[in-house]
Amino acid sequence: MIELQHVSKAFNGVTVIDDLSLHIARGEFTVILGSSGSGKSTLLKMMNRLLEHDSGRILFADDEIRSFRPEAIRRRMGYAIQSVGLFPHWNVEKNIATVPTLLKWPAGRIHERVTELMTLLQLDAELYRQRYPHQLSGGQQQRVGVARALAGNPEVLLMDEPFGALDPVTRGALQLEIARIHKAFDKTIVLVTHDIDEALSLATRIVLLDQGRIVQSGTPLQMLSSPTNDFVTDFFGRSDVGIKLLGLQRVATHLRADERAAGEPVLASLSLREALSIFLSRQVDRLPVVDSDGQPLGVIHFHDLLDLRP
Ligand SMILES: Nc1ncnc2c1ncn2[C@@H]1O[C@H](COP(=O)(O)OP(=O)(O)OP(=O)(O)O)[C@@H](O)[C@H]1O
Ligand SMILES: [Mg+2]
Structure with a gap:
């Protein structure tokens, strides 16, 4: 869907994106992670020509991005950013439209x-549609920004820290909404964030950037369980990697199917992290597992969880 081949970009002689190659497949939810100044926003902006790259090639649907008319890019790629964004002299309705x-x-x-x-974005339409951006809170402005990005039903959604100003509850709700939109409408999404947990929960693929280069890319599970170097390990935080790993895996993939146990059963669809807290609160070392119809599937052992932790 989007392909970068040896792309570089410098500002005032300083290289910000350094010979970077990346292929983003249709339907993928790619999250670009990296510390401040690593080049995340620059990378995203080059994908829809808000910034021009200096060298290399960027292809969108197999054609050079430079060959597209700007209107075609705007129609096919929705773009939402945290800070810049809404047109201040247009009301919410006009912005979204x-x-x-x-x-x-x-x-x-x-x-x-x-x-x-x-x-969809939990904004009361009658209350807010005539308002101007300065009459909205930061979080409401962000939601209008996401709505605007979605409005033309684009194939690709590019989002730069779209949930940055939101409280944890609203942020969680919007993350769920974006995950749902990704699945339901088969959109290709590229999202930039600082938030490691956001990346782990949303991404089908994480791209970790440092100084304009890709340090590692892979599924959330790969990034946590097989970091290619210390930078990756440090970035994801040594201390609670085990817990994060458990959050990414389901009881279903770690049960012992040939066993049965007594007690209140847990669902196979639970994350291992949720299972861990049940183990701890019930003070048991094994739990019976059932499917969503309540049919027994096997048993999960507390010790099997501990073995997973690095
Ligand atoms: N228009 C510009 N002119 C000059 N330098 C720029 C420009 N835009 C970005 N830079 C520089 O390029 C580097 C990468 O910036 P970029 O905005 O891509 O980082 P980022 O990873 O998005 O950071 P953050 O997490 O803080 O948003 C930074 O050192 C920044 O100062
Ligand atoms: Mg940025």
């Missing part, structure tokens, strides 16, 4: 789409 208006949708359809997206 940017791409549909560009696409000359009929007024009624635009109105409906705005209502639908505001509801």
